Amino acid sequence: xxxxxxxxxxxxxxxxxxxxxxxxxxxxxxxxxxxxxxxxxxxxxxxxxxxxxxxxxxxxxxxxxxxxxxxxxxxxxxxxxxxxxxxxxxxxxxxxxxxxxxxxxxxxxxxxxxxxxxxxxxxxxxxxxxxxxxxxxxxxxxxxxxxxxxxxxxxxxxxxxxxxxxxxxxxxxxxxxxxxxxxxxxxxxxxxxxxxxxxxxxxxxxxxxxxxxxxxxxxxxxxxxxxxxxxxxxxxxxxxxxxxxxxxxxxxxxxxxxxxxxxxxxxxxxxxxxxxxxxxxxxxxxxxxxxxxxxxxxxxxxx
Ligand SMILES: [Zn+2]
Numbered sequence: 627x628x629x630x631x632x633x634x635x636x637x638x639x640x641x642x643x644x645x646x647x648x649x650x651x652x653x654x655x656x657x658x659x660x661x662x663x664x665x666x667x668x669x670x671x672x673x674x675x676x677x678x679x680x681x682x683x684x685x686x687x688x689x690x691x692x693x694x695x696x697x698x699x700x701x702x703x704x705x706x707x708x709x710x711x712x713x714x715x716x717x718x719x720x721x722x723x724x725x726x727x728x729x730x731x732x733x734x735x736x737x738x739x740x741x742x743x744x745x746x747x748x749x750x751x752x753x754x755x756x757x758x759x760x761x762x763x764x765x766x767x768x769x770x771x772x773x774x775x776x777x778x779x780x781x782x783x784x785x786x787x788x789x790x791x792x793x794x795x796x797x798x799x800x801x802x803x804x805x806x807x808x809x810x811x812x813x814x815x816x817x818x819x820x821x822x823x824x825x826x827x828x829x830x831x832x833x834x835x836x837x838x839x840x841x842x843x844x845x846x847x848x849x850x851x852x853x854x855x856x857x858x859x860x861x862x863x864x865x866x867x868x869x870x871x872x873x874x875x876x877x878x879x880x881x882x883x884x885x886x887x888x889x890x891x892x893x894x895x896x897x898x899x900x901x902x903x904x905x906x907x908x909x910x911x912x913x914x915x916x917x918x919x920x921x922x923x924x925x926x927x928x929x
Contacts, residue, residue, distance in 0.1 A: 733762045741765070742791035744784065744870065745803040746772040746810060750898050753803060757903075765791040771810025772802055774870035775838045777877040792880055792889065800874060803894040804867040810836050811863050814843050815855070842866035864904075867893040871908050875920065884910045885918075893922075902929040 723730050741764040743753045753759055753766055767787035775782055791797045804811075814836040826833045839862075846862035853861070874891050875881045883889035895904040909923040 730761070737762050737765070737795065739763050739765045739791075739795060740798045742788070742795075742797040742800045743767075743803060744769075744772050744774055744800065746770065746805055746808055748805060748808065748810075751803065751805045751896055753801075756896060765795055765797060770832060770835055771808055771814065771839060771866060772804055772870065773810075773836065773838050773866065774802060774873045776873045779838070788874075788877065788880070792877075792883065796888075798888065799890050799892060800880075801892045801894055802867050802870045802874075803896060804863045805895065806860070806863065806897040806899050808859075808863050811839070811866060812859050814839050814866075815846070815859050815862055817843070819844070819847070839866045839869055842869040845869075864893075864895050867895060872920070875908075875910070884908075885912060900929070902927055904928075 739762060741759065743757075743759070743764045743766045745751055745753045745766065745768045747768045747770055753764060757764075759766075765787070767784050769784055774784060774788070777785075788800075791800075810832070813832055817833065817837065817840075821837075823834070823837055826837060828834065842862050842865040846858050846865045849865075850858045850861040871891055871893050875884065880889065880891075884891060891908045893906045893908070897903075904925070904927045906922045906925040909921045910918060911920075912918050
């Protein structure tokens with residue numbers, strides 16, 4: 627893959643730059659250290675407490691988000707938790723499936739989603755719930771910290787999903803969604819800087835997975851070195867999305883489709899403490915001598 631020169635932007639926000647960058651440097655879409663933080667609110671959990679914890683509870687919930695939505699509660703003794711699930715399924719069947727029978731029977735024969743979504747496995751960031759994807763609209767893979775490994779690394783279920791979505795289903799968009807208070811990113815950020823893949827205990831599946839994002843970690847620690855650990859984690863949550871977007875372009879069949887404009891790749895960041903969603907799109911441009919540059923375009927925040 628071709629490389630062009632790297633230019634730093636003035637923003638500490640990894641999703642805000644429009645500066646072209648090389649694919650293979652640690653400065654993804656531009657970052658600059660020690661400028662004022664773009665993240666105005668920070669979580670309160672300590673680094674030690676959060677280590678390897680994948681579900682960080684929210685300490686602040688905007689009052690406007692508190693409502694009477696029915697949630698699954700802890701089952702009483704002798705109560706079958708699947709009674710609630712069964713009820714939900716039968717409600718879906720009655721209200722959605724039977725009401726849209728033609729569409730669901732068409733979907734039973736084939737799927738042609740326009741989107742592939744890569745999202746974190748975190749229970750709070752279900753793409754269908756927050757972005758409204760209906761059955762048949764988004765081919766989705768979820769993993770710890772919404773990471774896309776490079777093409778050159780070994781096989782993984784995420785790479786298998788990408789291959790199927792791009793080469794067989796031929797989706798037109800890939801959206802990588804990061805999120806606030808990501809336990810996977812926190813696990814990545816708590817690893818020692820000099821800890822290599824070889825140093826990691828092979829029994830620690832989480833560490834062996836999140837270390838794939840080590841480039842985002844080093845970039846964030848450098849760009850946000852003057853900020854608190856929580857702020858560095860927030861930086862890395864977005865930076866890792868950019869890292870995944872860059873890694874997507876290491877797949878020759880993805881880069882080819884991006885090049886001929888049949889596939890677009892996008893980053894997203896869901897902040898569930900404030901309920902905002904930030905979206906940006908990768909602008910890929912070919913240069914002479916086989917070089918290319920990537921930058922960010924169409925950045926917007928939905929709130
Ligand atoms: Zn996460």
